[in-house]
Amino acid sequence: MAESGTSGENLLFLTDEQLRKGIEAMFFAYRGFTADPDRILAEMSYGRAHHRALHFINRSNGTTVNNLLAVLGVTKQSLNRVLRTLIADGLVESRIGQRDRRERHLFLTENGAALERQLSEAQRARMRAAYRSAGPDAVAGFRRVLEAMMDDASRAQYLALKESKS
Amino acid sequence: MAESGTSGENLLFLTDEQLRKGIEAMFFAYRGFTADPDRILAEMSYGRAHHRALHFINRSNGTTVNNLLAVLGVTKQSLNRVLRTLIADGLVESRIGQRDRRERHLFLTENGAALERQLSEAQRARMRAAYRSAGPDAVAGFRRVLEAMMDDASRAQYLALKESKS
DNA sequence: CTTGGAAAGTCAACAAGACTGACATAAAAT
DNA sequence: ATTTTATGTCAGTCTTGTTGACTTTCCAAG
Known part of the structure; x- marks a missing residue:
């Protein structure tokens, strides 16, 4: 959402092999x-x-x-x-x-x-x-993918916890 | 290892909060x-x-x-x-x-x-x-962190599987 | 060749940790 | 007064892990 702009998502071709x-x-x-x-x-x-x-x-x-x-x-x-x-x-x-x-x-x-x-x-x-x-860039990406992979209920809890103690 | 060079690792300060x-x-x-x-x-x-x-x-x-x-x-x-x-x-x-x-x-x-x-x-x-x-950069980082998090035995198996079918 | 061990797989019994359902108690809310 | 909420407990089931004992098969050393 931040720096990847509006077009990035459409450029992502994902084979079943990559996903596996x-x-x-x-x-x-x-x-x-x-x-x-x-x-x-x-x-x-x-x-x-x-x-x-x-x-x-x-x-x-x-x-x-x-x-x-x-x-x-x-x-x-x-x-x-x-x-x-x-x-x-x-x-x-x-x-x-x-x-x-x-x-x-x-x-x-x-x-x-x-x-x-x-x-x-x-x-x-x-x-x-x-x-x-x-490395730091990888860590940011790691966290972004994990957050996107949570189901909505888990993400809500995760974000709530994230806030509460920062 | 690739583009982060030799100095990147030392610049990474990780608080217990970030790790949590x-x-x-x-x-x-x-x-x-x-x-x-x-x-x-x-x-x-x-x-x-x-x-x-x-x-x-x-x-x-x-x-x-x-x-x-x-x-x-x-x-x-x-x-x-x-x-x-x-x-x-x-x-x-x-x-x-x-x-x-x-x-x-x-x-x-x-x-x-x-x-x-x-x-x-x-x-x-x-x-x-x-x-x-x-996004693609995040995915690359995601995979890098996950591979680094495996124990040696798992990583060996993961890499073996990764090769075998590509 | 035979015998003894190692390897691959199967069967039996048990434990942890998840689940559902029923029920009990206490306290809050209506 | 009644209902709802928060918690705890008992009983029973299921999945999936464990260890131990066993069979079949292979291989190698005597």
């Missing part, structure tokens, strides 16, 4: 993307679901269960199983809401924050290395 | 990436695992089970369950190897090829739209 390469690149890259945290999690018998919960609680500290459900896109039963173990293990604290006492606000404990840092640092290290080796 | 945005972009984009095929698969009580098998059998027709295992990165038992249903449903054909009768060579039947086309076309449509809206 993009599809396979996503498949293999996502595996790399999750590999490091997965290794750490496996040692403590947690899974990717725990990682996602820790990530978004850290991201939006004090968020409610309902907010988390919307972001993660899972059922409350599924999330609840994960939250229950995180709370039991002392990584997450659930506080009853003050304005609305039905709500539970979720916070990371010190231990929870420590694990989140360990997991996200592993993931950031890989992302940092990829960004550095690809 | 990249991580979340991957998370949300991958959800969009798989959403369309997942909807189709759910209707026929197949899952993502079936899609992956169909994709790579189509990609390398006549491949062996062992080859497929290496690409998909799962155990042979896990793959076998998926293959069994695909074979039972007449989407995949398994032929005993001629040189080595221990090997099973895998082929898509007409029905299998039709389903693979349906699934991959849904995925290509989204990828095509994302590529078009992001």
Whole structure:
């Protein structure tokens, strides 16, 4: 939209082969993307679901269960199983809401924050290395394509999160 | 490596915030990436695992089970369950190897090829739209970052596949 | 030639983590 | 007072990953 002007899109001929390469690149890259945290999690018998919960609680500290459900896109039963173990293990604290006492606000404990840092640092290290080796222009393009690939609901959440903490 | 020269990498300052945005972009984009095929698969009580098998059998027709295992990165038992249903449903054909009768060579039947086309076309449509809206430079950057993000084993497989059919 | 190991694949049983559905409780909203 | 909302729980199912035990086939060393 910015510098490519109005004519750029029509000039883009995309063969099925090019698209297939993009599809396979996503498949293999996502595996790399999750590999490091997965290794750490496996040692403590947690899974990717725990990682996602820790990530978004850290991201939006004090968020409610309902907010988390919307972001993660899972059922409350599924999330609840994960939250229950995180709370039991002392990584997450659930506080009853003050304005609305039905709500539970979720916070990371010190231990929870420590694990989140360990997991996200592993993931950031890989992302940092990829960004550095690809260069700044590639990074901008990477982000543009990913944003265009989200479905509308995900993009709305992504942009909302993007704003909220910048 | 190409046009960014030798000094580019040092100029790249990456805050944890920027990296977090990249991580979340991957998370949300991958959800969009798989959403369309997942909807189709759910209707026929197949899952993502079936899609992956169909994709790579189509990609390398006549491949062996062992080859497929290496690409998909799962155990042979896990793959076998998926293959069994695909074979039972007449989407995949398994032929005993001629040189080595221990090997099973895998082929898509007409029905299998039709389903693979349906699934991959849904995925290509989204990828095509994302590529078009992001523009050619962004696409090049997207691919560069994804390749850099793969772990070595995945990248080797990705590059091998990339060559083999071009 | 035979025997023993390696390789390819299959069967069985189990676990994580997603799902649905039904139900309970408490608090807010009408 | 009734309904709606937010959350939690129990029970059961499904997909897809795991490990362990097994068969068939191949190959190579004695």
